[in-house]
Amino acid sequence: xxxxxxxxRTLILTLGALSALGAASIDMxxxxxxxxxxxxxxxxxxAQFTLSAFFLGMAFSQLVxxxxxxxxxxxxxxxxxxxxxxxxxxxxxxAESIPQLIGLRVLQALGAGVGGVVARAIVRDxxxxxxxxxxxxxINLAMLITPLLAPIIGGQLLTRFHWQSIFxxxxxxxxxCIALTFFKVNESLPPQKRTTFHLTTLLGGYARVLGNRxxxxxxxxxxxxxxxxxxxLAGSPFVFIEIYAVPAEHYGYFFSTNIVGIMIxxxxxxxxxxxxxxxxxxxxGVCIMALAAIVLLWSASVPGQLWHIVVPLFFVVGxxxxxxxxxxxxxxxxxxxxxxxxxxxxxxxxxxxxxxxxTAVGLLHDGSAxxxxxxxxxxxxxxxxxxxxxxxxxxxxxx
Numbered sequence: 001x002x003x004x005x006x007x008x009r010t011l012i013l014t015l016g017a018l019s020a021l022g023a024a025s026i027d028m029x030x031x032x033x034x035x036x037x038x039x040x041x042x043x044x045x046x047a048q049f050t051l052s053a054f055f056l057g058m059a060f061s062q063l064v065x066x067x068x069x070x071x072x073x074x075x076x077x078x079x080x081x082x083x084x085x086x087x088x089x090x091x092x093x094x095a096e097s098i099p100q101l102i103g104l105r106v107l108q109a110l111g112a113g114v115g116g117v118v119a120r121a122i123v124r125d126x127x128x129x130x131x132x133x134x135x136x137x138x139i140n141l142a143m144l145i146t147p148l149l150a151p152i153i154g155g156q157l158l159t160r161f162h163w164q165s166i167f168x169x170x171x172x173x174x175x176x177c178i179a180l181t182f183f184k185v186n187e188s189l190p191p192q193k194r195t196t197f198h199l200t201t202l203l204g205g206y207a208r209v210l211g212n213r214x215x216x217x218x219x220x221x222x223x224x225x226x227x228x229x230x231x232x233l234a235g236s237p238f239v240f241i242e243i244y245a246v247p248a249e250h251y252g253y254f255f256s257t258n259i260v261g262i263m264i265x266x267x268x269x270x271x272x273x274x275x276x277x278x279x280x281x282x283x284x285g286v287c288i289m290a291l292a293a294i295v296l297l298w299s300a301s302v303p304g305q306l307w308h309i310v311v312p313l314f315f316v317v318g319x320x321x322x323x324x325x326x327x328x329x330x331x332x333x334x335x336x337x338x339x340x341x342x343x344x345x346x347x348x349x350x351x352x353x354x355x356x357x358x359t360a361v362g363l364l365h366d367g368s369a370x371x372x373x374x375x376x377x378x379x380x381x382x383x384x385x386x387x388x389x390x391x392x393x394x395x396x397x398x399x
Contacts, residue, residue, distance in 0.1 A: 018115035020146035027150035046098035048362030057109025059351035066344025081114025089171035124339035152252030205341035217390030222327025227379035230354035235372025261318025285322030293380035300373035
């Protein structure tokens with residue numbers, strides 16, 4: 001029997017917390033990246049590769065979790081992935097080298113990936129159309145509380161204790177998510193609506209999603225837009241802390257300012273999307289990002305102060321509050337029967353691009369803000385081009 005939540009707000013906040021698990025695992029340890037590069041033996045740029053490794057693990061985890069949740073139900077898959085996350089986080093705290101941490105971060109990401117995919121599928125189980133876009137936007141708004149606080153907490157843990165304490169706190173967060181899932185998340189996919197989990201069904205589901213031009217356009221637009229955000233994640237600790245001499249414990253405040261921008265945009269989107277529709281809002285968000293990225297690239301090419309970088313970054317990052325919810329809502333729209341598979345496809349491509357972007361920023365690092373800003377501009381302009389060339393309104397009557 002399908003459980004319909006009696007308290008929509010409580011469910012959305014819980015799904016927001018689950019979706020935030022991956023973000024917390026990234027954002028909380030960003031202030032520690034320069035310290036990790038100094039304290040752990042490993043290759044040049046290895047600290048940034050630990051970020052790419054996490055993105056890679058998140059990408060491949062979602063290929064499994066989406067179809068698995070379509071076959072076994074949402075709740076069981078959530079609990080299994082969260083348990084893996086807790087164990088891997090504890091192991092990360094005991095890493096003795098950068099290569100070892102890279103491998104453990106992949107395992108940690110394999111657990112963290114369950115939250116975002118299954119939360120999106122639960123939204124698709126319970127809501128439709130503009131209501132689904134509004135619910136997803138509110139989930140994004142709720143989950144942003146974690147990246148708003150995570151880098152500040154990470155900076156304080158780094159200066160007061162050591163980098164290992166960051167992973168211990170992440171393990172505690174995973175335990176909290178297990179408790180929330182157990183008590184607050186009812187099964188949203190009844191047995192009669194579940195699919196069979198085998199290779200033919202798996203590949204067939206992915207082929208359906210990728211063969212739909214509308215969904216593919218939304219996936220690629222969202223993924224490249226998030227690529228710009230991932231370039232910011234990989235490059236900003238070094239740009240702020242090493243180039244502009246921002247203390248590590250203060251990095252979180254700069255990061256949180258941009259998260260506030262995402263929250264404002266997500267809140268506005270949750271209201272306007274009910275009238276404008278998710279596709280129009282997606283295009284508006286991508287246009288804002290592309291314009292801000294051009295200004296950012298120009299600012300990095302001329303001598304200037306920190307605020308010359310901070311201001312355009314605010315709009316680049318803030319636009320994610322509009323792009324994220326609408327990209328996933330439009331992607332899932334045609335696939336009521338395989339929402340988990342569609343969400344997994346979106347997440348896989350998004351995180352795969354994130355892994356490539358993080359690696360590129362690390363390899364191009366030259367002691368200036370230029371490489372980060374260049375990669376951001378390339379990602380944003382690519383997203384804009386894709387949104388204009390690939391996405392067309394679906395025919396009426398398409399669910």
